[in-house]
Structure formats: structure tokens, C-alpha cells
Amino acid sequence: MFAIVSDIHGNLEALTAVLAEIDRRGVKDILCLGDVVGYGPNPMECLDLVRQRARVSLMGNHDFAVFYEPFNFNSGAESACYWTRKQFENDPDVERRADRWKFLGNLPVRVRTNEFVAVHASPRRPVNEYIFPDDIYTNPGKFVSIFERFDKLCFVGHTHVPGVFLEGPDFYSPDELDYRFEVTDEKAVINVGSVGQPRDRDPRSSFVIVSENAVEFVRLMYDVDTTVKKVEAIEELDNFLGTRLLDGR
DSSP: OOEEEEETTTTTHHHHHHHHHHHHHHHEEEEEOOOOOSSSSSSHHHHHHHHHSSSSOOHHHHHHHHHHHOOOOOOOHHHHHHHHHHHTTTOSOOHHHHHHHHHHHHOOEEEEEEEEEEEESSSSTTTOOOOOTHHHHHHHHHHHHTTTOOOEEEOSSSOOEEEEETTTTEEETTTTTTTTEOSSOOOOOEEEEOOOOOOOOSSEEEEEESSSSEEEEEEEEOHHHHHHHHHTTTTSSSHHHHHHHTTOO
């Protein structure tokens, strides 16, 4: 049994709540699908926690943007990226600063085991391809190519919208699955949702617990108001990056 988290986005209140729930369940193994930083007010604290707690963390597009350059970001996301980079650079502890940069720069883009593949975005373009629920209607050919890239299960994040894609193509939200997906021989792409910035109109943090035959979607309340106030207190961060958390959008 292990937990998969993704898209923390510098939201320390959400991350600490999720880690406490993982501990409460007695789960020891954690895989992070990336975007530890970006958008949120506590990037360094979140990165340090992920370094301590996750067995593996993957490269997300915001992690990539902070280490290299933001690509195709809107102005709010780009400003947050440069602000995040400045926080890393301003750490007076030279060794800790170097360790953080080394960790970011060495993030892998993919984990592959006998049971599953895990990426931040998609098995075709692991750092930045979005797989949206609407794609099953607007771009079904995309799914043919995506499902050719793995054998059984593929775990993703990136869109901040949890759920399960089947080869049909079909999409099922956690609500439609009663928050539990039974693993069979059927191929599936499983989006674990976002810890720090959900976008499915549910403000609760989202992550999954993976057991031998099932994937459980977990939603968890956290202290959203504190995160919103932190964002509003930082001039370089767009207030929308905080207020959107209240509605899960």
C-alpha cells in the first residue's frame, strides 16, 4: 500500500494535512507526481517536506519552470514562478540552497514498475501534456496514442481534476466511482487530483491510496483561509491564486 500525491503548489497547510492523514492510515510509502512549487506561498517548506517524506518525486511543469524557464504560462503563474525562484535564491544557508536546487534539477520525469507508470502530465509528454475529461469527446484519437504508451495503469496529475480514464474513452469522477476504483485487467489512466490547488469545484485536497486491487480517492479539508491570507500578503502573488482555493477552481 502506498500514497500518491501531486500538485502541491507551495500550499503548506494542504500538504501537512495530507501527510497527517497518510500517517494516520499507517501508510509509509509516498510517491509525488510533481509541481511541488508554483502558485503557493510556501514553496521551500513544501519542497523540504517532500524531500523528507516521498520515496520519489517527479518533475512537474512548475518545478521545471522554476529551475529552467516558464513556458506558455499566464502572467499570474509566471510571476509566481519568478517569485518562487527568488525565495530559493535568497536562502542564506548556502548548503541548503544548493541541495534544493540539486533536488529540483534532478527530478525524474517518469517512474515505471511492473504494475504501473507514473508521470506528472501524460505518458506521451510527461511534464506538460494535459489530459482533460472533455478530451474524450473532443479528441478521442489522443487517447489511442496515450493508451499505447503503458501496459496497465498510468498515474497522472497536472490538470488538478481527479478521476479515471478508461480506454473507451470514458471518464469517471471519484464521486461516480464512490471514491474507489477497482483495478482489473482493463487499462486506466488515473488522475490523483491536486493536494494544494483542486480545480474540480471541491476545495478539499485530493490524493489517492493505492492497494493491491484498488485505488481509493481521498478528499481532505485543510485550513484554506490561512493559505489565502498568506497569498494576499505577498505582493508578487496574484490574489486570485488564493481566492480560487476557496471554491476549488
